[in-house]
Amino acid sequence: MIESYLEALSFSVSVTGPIFLVVVLGIILKKLAVINDEFITAASRLVFTVTLPALLFFSIVKADLGSVFNLHLLSVAGGGTLLIFLLLSVLARFLVARAADRGVFVQGAFRGNLGIVGLAFCVNAYGDQGMASASVLVAVLTILYNILSVYTLNRSLLPTENESPLQGAGHIAAGIARNPLIAAIVAALVLGQMEVNIHPVLVRTGEYFAQMTLPLALLCVGGSLSLKRLQGAVSESVWAVLFKLVLCPGILTLLSYLAGFRGMDLGLVFLLSSTPTAAASFVMVKALKGNDTLAANIIVLTTLGSLLTVSIGLSILRGMALI
Numbered sequence: 001m002i003e004s005y006l007e008a009l010s011f012s013v014s015v016t017g018p019i020f021l022v023v024v025l026g027i028i029l030k031k032l033a034v035i036n037d038e039f040i041t042a043a044s045r046l047v048f049t050v051t052l053p054a055l056l057f058f059s060i061v062k063a064d065l066g067s068v069f070n071l072h073l074l075s076v077a078g079g080g081t082l083l084i085f086l087l088l089s090v091l092a093r094f095l096v097a098r099a100a101d102r103g104v105f106v107q108g109a110f111r112g113n114l115g116i117v118g119l120a121f122c123v124n125a126y127g128d129q130g131m132a133s134a135s136v137l138v139a140v141l142t143i144l145y146n147i148l149s150v151y152t153l154n155r156s157l158l159p160t161e162n163e164s165p166l167q168g169a170g171h172i173a174a175g176i177a178r179n180p181l182i183a184a185i186v187a188a189l190v191l192g193q194m195e196v197n198i199h200p201v202l203v204r205t206g207e208y209f210a211q212m213t214l215p216l217a218l219l220c221v222g223g224s225l226s227l228k229r230l231q232g233a234v235s236e237s238v239w240a241v242l243f244k245l246v247l248c249p250g251i252l253t254l255l256s257y258l259a260g261f262r263g264m265d266l267g268l269v270f271l272l273s274s275t276p277t278a279a280a281s282f283v284m285v286k287a288l289k290g291n292d293t294l295a296a297n298i299i300v301l302t303t304l305g306s307l308l309t310v311s312i313g314l315s316i317l318r319g320m321a322l323i
Contacts, residue, residue: 008318010313026222053184055210060188063132103156109243110299112275116217121271139185237297249274267323276302
């Protein structure tokens with residue numbers, strides 16, 4: 001029993017430990033002025049537009065598509081996310097006093113940082129195979145996150161907007177089409193299906209960029225954290241954090257378990273659903289002139305808290321021999 005517990009604890013630390021250390025290093029480097037806000041802005045843009053798409057593209061291209069494209073798993077993860085979104089939309093009416101803050105709360109409580117922290121969790125836990133399988137899940141969930149986020153924020157922050165449903169759908173579709181991550185994943189799936197051989201020189205070049213992604217992105221996460229941002233809206237922030245780090249992974253992992261998933265598939269669902277709130281949620285709230293203080297609180301608290309909750313969750317699932 002003790003050996004099993006220690007093995008589970010060791011596994012969880014091997015997944016979250018490196019991420020924690022790099023995030024802390026980002027905080028230290030920012031304090032020492034080795035990196036600054038300008039670097040973080042430029043590096044984040046580089047990650048989003050170049051290195052992360054390269055990482056996703058080559059991880060899928062090199063994988064066996066039959067093993068990474070699991071329609072059943074995608075359906076369970078997508079359906080579970082939609083169920084959580086509907087549940088949060090109902091609960092927000094009781095937990096958030098200001099109607100204008102409800103969309104901010106809902107987005108912060110369900111939208112995870114899949115592309116950076118989520119993939120880092122998955123590659124630490126399951127290596128290249130986990131990365132390839134997670135990439136497809138990330139693609140589907142990213143599209144769903146964007147649609148649901150635009151809907152809930154517009155509904156609460158733009159109640160008098162005259163935009164037709166067709167126009168709104170067009171804007172969402174355009175945003176998804178311009179997303180470099182989605183474009184990279186779709187291209188990789190198409191080329192993989194066509195069995196196109198990419199020249200080794202191009203593969204090696206792409207891998208150089210791919211290898212930059214997680215360290216650079218996690219340094220930016222650490223450099224962006226600021227406890228000074230924590231102010232006001234404490235109750236809503238705490239509820240959002242509890243839902244994001246406990247309720248969301250709990251529901252999605254349970255649904256996946258009931259659907260028959262075990263091992264890596266169940267682990268990937270847990271890890272991706274346990275990620276902290278995506279930084280993009282703050283950008284969207286800011287652009288719509290919503291409560292950006294609440295959005296920032298949720299991001300900071302979930303980022304710090306996720307390293308603990310993921311370790312605990314992994315230890316439990318590993319100790320039960322489910323992953």
